Amino acid sequence: MHRCYFGDNSSLANDIRKEMKQLSQRLLVGLLFSRVQDLYGDDVMSMLTVQYSMHGLIMTWSSKEPYNNKIKAHASAAGHTLYELEGVEKSSSSTKPTLLLIDIAGFRCDMEEKKDEEESTLNEGESEIVIAHARRLIQSGVHASDIGVITPY
DSSP states (O other), X not given: OOOOOOXXXXXXXXXXXXXXXXXXXXXXXXXXXXXXXXXXXXXXXXXXXXXXXXXXHHHHXXXXXXXXXXXXXXXXXXXXXXXXXXXXXXXXXXXSOSSOOOOOTTOSSOOOOEEOTTSOEEOHHHHHHHHHHHHHHHHTTOOGGGOOOOOOO
């Protein structure tokens, strides 16, 4: 099976990085960014530092670790909130937070990570929490098509 991974080597999920490392050790290949940087140095690299699709708070949080706070939210997206969407309740506890992190420790549901038949990791308990929150957003007037879930799985 052949696979191609494109994108930023700082934002690849851990399991993809692990797989890439294993592949590179076997096939003597690496990530394109890393290979170009190794061959030509930093002079041929250019980092894009403006994010056009995220609220400033989310951007700050996600920029902190892998990018040393170099990524900034563009003014056109920096202040967007869910409750600015037409028909969305402004007072809803589901739509007020710009960034919602849920600590799953102590939840009374199965939080065990499992592997499926294709060796893909899944966690049904975490999925239930995400689905419940998405339902609350929909009940608050957010269209399902405006909801996106980012997950390492």
